[in-house]
Amino acid sequence: MPPPFAPITENQGKKVRGEFFLPILLGAVAFLILLGPEVLPPWRDGWLTTDRDFATFHLSWMYYRDTPWSWPPAANPRYGIELGSSIFYGDLVPLIAMPMKALAQVLPVGQFVGAWFLVCFVLQAVFAWALLARPGVDRTARVAGCVLLLFAPFLVYRIYQHVSLVAQWIVLAALWLALRPERPRRALPWAALVALGSLLNAYLLVMVAAIWAADWLRRLAAGPRWALLPEAMAMPLIAVAGVWLGGYFFIAAGLPWGDGYGAIGMDLLGPLTAGYSSLLLPDWPPQPLHEGRAVFLGAGGLVVLLGAAAALAWRPAALGGLERFWALGLAILALFAIAVTHRVMVAGQLAFELPIPGWALALLEPLRSSNRFAWPGLYAVLVLAVVLVARVLPKAVSARVLMLAAGLQVGDTANWWVPNRNTLAAEPAGWTTTLVAPFWAEARGRYRRLRQVMPTGQPTFMDPAGQDGWAMLARYAHDNGWDTDVSYHARVAAEARARLWAETRRRIAERDWEAGTLYVVQTAMHDAMRAAAIQDRDLFAEIDGITVFAPGWHAAPTAATPAAVTPPPVTPAAARAP
Known part of the structure; x- marks a missing residue:
């Protein structure tokens, strides 16, 4: 029996390529099941309000689309103003955002997330x-395997939150290339994957780079070749050029959100424990909802693992030949170690914490959602399990096991995708707003900028219903053609935010308001802004549940001027400036 990842013959390859329509059809059907056709029309963007990451993606896109080109091309200064930086930190995908912006110069381009x-x-x-x-892997096994990977919980979890991280296909592409050692002229395909990864997402880039490094090391060990040296020099340059083009280096010292590296590590039992994503299996160990649990292989994945274990018990030699991929195995183990972090969790409890130097923590901090680095290993395990079941077990048995696994994978993840899909389908075609008072229409002609007191670059401004009011306000600013710092960014520059806070406090103390600027006020700053308002000149009021400060509003009273509404009192603790 050939090794598990032996290449197929030329005749087998022709047959597989002749069935190219099947994976395309499977992918399209999975998309329709998980998301539905409602997300496709470019004029329908109401569903992008269902999640704050979706919302900031679309807001960042609209500002980027409507801002003239600058250099570097990823700059997006109007969304965030001083806190703004690039599309990379606005959750956009540079790989698609920049071509779409170019297209928008000649054609109307709405939302393209669907x-x-x-x-x-x-x-x-x-x-x-x-x-x-x-x-030995027939069509039935390939169909079942495709379904397992299309409905893997760690992919399904992403599609309702993170636009760029749905591109896990690039991990599969890297594994496919690494598992084809017989393929000559590998440098160009690897360069293409590294370039794509650098314009997709930093996490995906690290995964692709690790798999490339393993493949390069395997080739080097097979026989030192000077021809490999240019490739080793070129790949880092390609990666750096890509992340520079995508806007990663706009922030030299960013303020991270969250608790840093180690806070979202992979539980050692995570791939085997269902958690909230399973319809059929219990939520064990019960834990709060968080991203660190999103590494479950799925109920179908567990079934195919059991089938693979049975296959190995029957024919232990079936794994023969895997040793040629030793470097890939080391890379996957290294990524698993990064995913687990120095804070080793087992069944939701901290088992032990390894000492780690401060410089290493600082280096790893940008990768704080480290559980994601388990993906290459999880995909490799699922693929290997499908191959073992298909090749070792009798065909009638393997077909039943794999189709059962595929069906369970789809059905078990329904606990996650059914309610989310229904939510997306129920959303109106466009964004809705509660900003209905006449004030907002009047303000369009009197101001040209919307600021928050205090600005954070985070979705901290909520509407009266507790929803993300920041997105509604940012959309209001965009539709008026205004710049705004009511925005949401993955990171903001530490020095820029410190300067902006100092300048905001100075303006409040001196009542020196920026010309043409309307302010929305967080609860913690109500007292300070109320005291700074000059009664006969400025408006300080709660309008449609949003506390606004409109400098000079009473200088030219209109019918739209609302009666001031005193915001609810704040506690001394809440009154402190952030």
């Missing part, structure tokens, strides 16, 4: 199909 998701699911299926094209 189309991007469709492309991602098709590519996920295509590369899953390619990975499973092995001797």
Whole structure:
């Protein structure tokens, strides 16, 4: 029996390529099941208000689209003003945002998130199909394997939150390339994958780079070749050029959100414990909802693992030949170690914490959602398990096991995708707003900028219902053609925010308001802004549940001027400035 990842023959390859329509169809069907057709029309953007990451993606896109080109091309200064930086930190995907901005110069371009998701699911299926094209793995096994990877919980979890991280197909593409050691002229395909990863997401780039490094090391160990040296020098340059182009280096010293590296590590039992994402299996160990739990292999994944264990018990030699991929195994183990972090969790409890130097923590801090680095290993395990079941067990048995696993994977993740899909389908076509008072229409002609007191770059401004009022306000500013610092960024520059806070406090103390600026006020700053308002000149009021400070509003009274509403009293603790 050939090794598990042996290449198929030329005749088998022709047959697999002749079935190219199957993975495309599988990917499209998975997209329709998980998201539905409602997310595709570019004029329908109401569903992007269902999650703050979706919302900031679309807001960042609208500001980027409507701002003239600058250099570097990823700059997006109007969304965030002093806190703004680049599309990278506004959760946009540079790989698609920059071409779409160019297209928007000649054609109207609305939301493209739905189309991007469709492309991602098709590519996920295509590369899953390619990975499973092995001797002894028939069409039924490849279809079942594709379904397992399309409905993997750690992918399904992403599609309702993180636009860029749905591109997990690039991990499958890297694994496919690394598992084809016979393929010559590998430098160009690897360069393309590294370049794509650098314009997709920093986490995906690190995964692709690690898999490339493993493949390069394997080739080097096979026989030192000077021809490999240019490739080793070029790949880091390509990665750095890509992240520079995408806007990563706009912030030299950023303020992270969250608790840093180690806070969102992978529980050692995470791949085997269902948590909130399972319909059929219990939530054990019970823990709060957080991203660190999103590494479950799925109920179908567990079934195929059991099938693979049975196959190995029957034929232990079935794993023969895997030793040629020793470097890839080391890379996957290293990524697993980063995913687990120095704070080792078992069943939701901290088992022990390894000492780690401060410089290493600082280096790893940008990768604080470290559980994601388990993905290459999880995908490799699922693919290997499918191959073992398909090749070792009798065909009738393997077909039943794999189809059962595929069905369970789809059904078990329904606990997550059914309510989310229904929510997306129920959203109106466009964004809704509660800013209905005449004041907001009047303000359009009197101001040209919307600021928050105090500005944070985070979604801290809520409407009366507790929803993300910041997104509604940012959309109001965009539709008026205003710049705004009511925005949400993955990071903001530490020095820029410190300067902005100092300048804001100075303006409050001196009543020196920025010309043409309307302010929305957080609860903690109500007292300070109320005291700074000059009664016959400025408006300090609660309007549609939003506390506003409008400098000079009474200088030209209109019918739209509302009666001032005193905001609710604040406690001394809440009254402190952030």
